[in-house]
Amino acid sequence: MSKSKFHNVVDMDVIGTGRFEARQRPQVRMPNRGTLWLLRKDRRVTLPPIEPQSHASLRPQTSYSAKVRSTRPFSRLRDIIIEKIWSIPGKNTHKGCSSSQPLPQLPRSFHARYGNDVVLRFEVRTEDEAKALSEATSMLYLDIWEATDDWVDIRIAKDVVPSFIGLLPTSLHHAYRPLMHDLARAVYDTYPTLSSDQSPLLSTLITAHGGRTHLGTPQDLFFQDYQPLSVLYPWLRLVASMFPAHAELLTIGQSAEGRDIHALRLGAKSQPGDPHDERHTLLVVGGTHAREWISISTTAYVAYSLATQYGHPHFHAVTKLLDHFDIVFVPVLNPDGYEYTWTTDRLWRKNRQSTSLPFCPGIDLDRSFRFEWDGHGSADNACSDDYAGPAPLIAREAQVLTEWARNETQTNNTTFVSYLDLHSYSQEVLYPYSYTCDIDPPNLEDLEEVALGLAKSFRLTNGHYYAVESACRGSITYQDKGGKVKKTRTRVQPESQGGSALDFFYHDLDVKLAFQIKLRDTGTYGFLLPKSNILPTGEEAYEAVMALGRWLLGNHGIESVDPNSDPVWGVEKTSEVTVEEILGGSGSEIDEYEEKNEGYEDGWDVELRRRRRRR
Structure with missing residues (x-):
């Protein structure tokens, strides 16, 4: 052994x-910054x-x-x-290790748990195909990784594939391809390899x-x-202790298994008794779903970047943003599930709360919020990965976030001006509503404008395209100015979207700029995004947060915005990323639908300029 x-x-x-x-x-x-000797480490073989x-x-x-x-x-x-x-x-x-060296041998446990599994991508074109796929996946309790307008990624055991295909219409019998040939290796490679x-x-x-x-x-x-809780939480305490003037470590509550849910608040602290101490706050949340590790690293990266840059002359924009707004980062909303992905199952999604079935613990936090909760209309089996629980807010972590946010608004004079819910994967910026496609949000134009600005910031940073969509799933009809049907698109998602955090913050807490951002990639690695993507994804999210900050500063009259300027609110256009550069630098992770959306943002630029002139 x-x-x-x-x-x-x-x-x-x-x-x-x-x-x-x-x-x-x-x-x-x-006790203070100078005691380096306290960080002496244990010796371990690696x-x-x-x-x-x-x-x-x-x-x-x-x-x-x-x-x-x-x-x-x-x-x-x-x-x-x-x-x-x-x-x-x-x-x-x-x-x-040089390229000639063999890869480390996988432990037997990886082969036992993941060796027989494969991830398949189904190309879905019609509503009937989407419905059939939804029914078949529900019947077999399959793990749906992600879904967009055009495809659905499903994790399935190799020996179950023939039976699953037999449940689908003939049009889907050959409309799929494998994404990962060695799931066990992909899982293994996401764990740390530091000395x-x-x-x-x-x-x-x-x-x-x-x-x-x-x-x-x-x-x-x-x-x-990627870092486990045993490293991440001490690191958050360390960052807060190094920058006490503008960083504060919060504990917003405890998880179902009793773990602290930590947050880092950044912002210039008001003086006691200041009558103008209302806290306009951006809330950034990661780690709602345990296996989406990149959302946790990205939240931590943006928080660290802003904390270290505040007050430095080279980062005037960061200082101005944190002088006028607080930003609260919750890197891991689901610490129990995240810990479980490190100790037992890397692909676990839900929290670890007990359910009516002792052998099927866990509730999907993003189906547990009160607004338009429809647990009875979605998966009602506790073994399902999108189980919403028997009632709204039964999931402990969803209840904690709700109570903390309400307490901030009711007793701490906090106004949440924006909410960013980080997930993976598919590279999308989604705006409300999530529960239905039949109702448009009242400030749809602002949501679309800001979402396009966020997506453009992502693209200008490293050349990765992010789509902008409504978070709802179903049939969406796009119309031209005259009301004529321009395009009908079926969004495929075999799971309910009711009870989402996105809709709760937007509707119940009146957060006008609420978005769910699905980070890299578009399916090459899915939830098992290689560690080499942590930094570039963090950089992209940092630029998006700064773009949002510029929009908020302008919208609150703190900073003037030229109505004829670029709709990304002053994002510096360094060098435009060419198709050749993308093809040369992305390897197997090339954006699969870059060409399909060619000209998409240019058309939006014209529309956003028109809206600003109209104002």
Whole structure:
């Protein structure tokens, strides 16, 4: 028997049981910034590290950090001391595996749990096909990964495929293709491969104080891997302690299994007794569904970037935004489910709350909110991945978020001006309503304008196209100015959309700019997005949040907006990304529908300029 250990914080025992056992490192409280010696680490054996792909960081931040470090004459001496104390390796001590080296052998538990599964993409063209697919997946309790207007991704056991195909109409018998040939390997590759001598917490602390170590920047370490709760939560405390003037760690409640649900509030703190202390707040939530790891890393990345940039002369826009607005980041709304993906099942979706069926725990948090909850009309079997529970707000974490948000508005003089709900995958910016396609939201034009601005910010950052759609699922008819039917599109989603957090914040809490953003990718890896995507996805989301901030500053009269300017509200157009650059840099993750939407944003630009002139 053998034991494989992936990370300096998490040891994953794969002997026989097919389960991961996560061991918590003793948490250490740091009384001040200078006590580096408190971060001494345990020694653990690890797999040979796999060198990650290079990540592009925020250029102004890198430049600023370099200038700060150059003014510290003792940084080299500090490097030597740190290396002696912690035995931190030099630059060339750990080298990535060469392409000629064989991949690490998969533990037996990965083969046992995932080796017989495959992810299939079905191309769906009609409403009848969508209905048939929905009925067949419900009958067999299959795991629906994602669905858009044109396709549905389904995880299914290989030996069940013939039976499943037999339940479908003949038009779907050959309208599918496999997305992942080795699901077990894809799952395995999402877990950390950092050396035990590399500490993301240590790197964050040293670099934030102008130090230069062989560990690199915090982006190089903390965001080169997905991080478990045992690393993420101490990291949030560390960030809050390093920037007490504008960062505050919150606990909004506890999960069904008693874990804290932490949040990080960023913003210039008002003086006590200030009559103008109303807190206009943006709320960013990740980790609603446990397996969507990229949403958690992205939320943490945006929070860290804003926290470290506030007050620096190179980031005037960040300072202005946080001077006038608070931003609350909830990286993991579903800590129980997230922990379960690290210890037992990487593809778990729901929370871990007990249900009427002891062998089928868990409720889908994004079906549990009170507004237009329709649990009886959706999956009523606790074994279903989209089980909404027997009543609204039965899911503990949904109840916690609801109560905290209401308390903020009723007792803490908070006005939520925007809500961003981060998910994966499919690269979409979705606006209300989610529960129905028959009713348009009252401020539809503003929602469309802001959503297009967010999508354009994503595209201009790294060249990845994000579609803009209503979050509802069903038949949508698009019309031209004269009312003539222009196009009818069937949105395929074999699950109910009632009881969503998006609709709750938009309707019940009157958050005028509420969006659900589905991050990378479009299905090549799905929920198992490679770690090399963490940084670029975070950068894209950062630019989108800053674009939203510029819109809010202009809309509140804090910053003037030129009505004839680009509809992305001043996003700097660096260099337009060409098709050749996308094809050359994205490999197998090339956006599959870039050409299909050619000219889509250009048409919206004209429409948005027309709306602004009309105002």
